[in-house]
Amino acid sequence: MELQIRDRELWPIAEKVLSGRRLSFEDGVKLFKTHDIHTLGYLANYVAEKKNGPFAYFNVNLHVTPTNICIGTCKFCAFRKRKGESGAYELTIDQILKKIEEYKRQNPGLTEVHIVGGLHPDWSYSYYIDIVRAVKEAFPDIHIKAYTAEEIKYISELGGKSAEETLIELIEAGLGSIPGGGGEIFAESVRSKICPDKISAREYLEIHKTAHRLGIRSNATMLFGHIESVEDRIDHLLRLREAQDETGGFMTFIPLAFHPKNTEIPGANYTTGFDELRTIAVSRLLLDNFPHVKAYWIMLGEKVAQIALQFGADDIDGTVTEEDITQAAGARAGQFIPKERLVKLIKEAGKVPVERDTLYNIIQVYEEVAL
Numbered sequence: 001m002e003l004q005i006r007d008r009e010l011w012p013i014a015e016k017v018l019s020g021r022r023l024s025f026e027d028g029v030k031l032f033k034t035h036d037i038h039t040l041g042y043l044a045n046y047v048a049e050k051k052n053g054p055f056a057y058f059n060v061n062l063h064v065t066p067t068n069i070c071i072g073t074c075k076f077c078a079f080r081k082r083k084g085e086s087g088a089y090e091l092t093i094d095q096i097l098k099k100i101e102e103y104k105r106q107n108p109g110l111t112e113v114h115i116v117g118g119l120h121p122d123w124s125y126s127y128y129i130d131i132v133r134a135v136k137e138a139f140p141d142i143h144i145k146a147y148t149a150e151e152i153k154y155i156s157e158l159g160g161k162s163a164e165e166t167l168i169e170l171i172e173a174g175l176g177s178i179p180g181g182g183g184e185i186f187a188e189s190v191r192s193k194i195c196p197d198k199i200s201a202r203e204y205l206e207i208h209k210t211a212h213r214l215g216i217r218s219n220a221t222m223l224f225g226h227i228e229s230v231e232d233r234i235d236h237l238l239r240l241r242e243a244q245d246e247t248g249g250f251m252t253f254i255p256l257a258f259h260p261k262n263t264e265i266p267g268a269n270y271t272t273g274f275d276e277l278r279t280i281a282v283s284r285l286l287l288d289n290f291p292h293v294k295a296y297w298i299m300l301g302e303k304v305a306q307i308a309l310q311f312g313a314d315d316i317d318g319t320v321t322e323e324d325i326t327q328a329a330g331a332r333a334g335q336f337i338p339k340e341r342l343v344k345l346i347k348e349a350g351k352v353p354v355e356r357d358t359l360y361n362i363i364q365v366y367e368e369v370a371l
Helices: 008-018 025-033 037-052 093-106 125-138 149-159 163-173 188-194 201-213 230-247 273-286 297-308 324-328 339-348
Strands: 055-059 061-064 112-115 143-146 175-178 217-224 250-257 315-318 352-356 362-365
Touching: 008 025, 008 037, 025 230, 025 273, 037 273, 055 339, 061 093, 093 125, 112 125, 125 143, 125 149, 125 163, 149 163, 149 201, 163 175, 163 201, 175 201, 201 217, 201 230, 217 230, 217 273, 230 250, 230 273, 250 273, 250 297, 273 297, 297 315, 297 339, 315 339, 339 352
Parallel strands: 055 315, 055 352, 061 112, 112 143, 143 175, 175 217, 217 250
Antiparallel strands: 352 362
């Protein structure tokens, strides 16, 4: 099919993409401001298929949130509770293990447990380490993806240790990779308004790069659709690209659509489908050194996530279950999709479903789609 470009501003960008040349900040601005969504999707899908063929990945995973009690002050967070507040909870290690056991019994293909939660004011350094150790001892074949960079900084401060020392202990306890949460938007002018007490962009990137140097991979995120500008988004993406040039340790980039319910950001609203697809496509085009871009169905919903597989995404996440953080902010999607439905969503999008583990080792390739 011949590419029909309606927006003349995209002609030189398309030439760069099709010849494999790196895009600039200025290119990113033009991509975010265009209304030629068809060209944007075509180019992003071209890059995605050049990297991963017709494949779209998913896994059988479980989210465990040990506590919603948190000392944080992030204005975009609807999940946080103070100790003693109605709805606050904290799980014991035995309760965490029971959750995993019950889910594994119902989903025997479980390969990943994803553990993130609040910054608990009373938990010790050793307790956070013990959670990982206990899960690994009980389920040695399951990959543990645990603790955002924000949590790792907090845990290390509890123990009076460096982030590197903390990561080494976590890896020894059974940590397999770290999630990308906490990236939000790197621009300090925005960060100072929405999460003034949170880890800085520099610290976030340094913790991830330290993890990469220690031999474990990680994901990266960007929270979009609140008070940031297009330029802030591009700055965020290019800082990630620069870090990836340095270490090569990021597996997947995950654009996170902001959910405004119960948050403290005045005037914020849900993102639109157009902006969600545009952001995924631009991310795929600018992050030329990231292997994967994820359409996180929990935040996008099934329908937009499915379409996103034609707009540069090559991963739709997994079965998930008990993702509490987005639910508290008014997520419109559910918390669980069975494997069979993920396969159906991917096939309908014209892609080949591939069940993977956390590190993108292939478990099963489903039959190709007849187009």
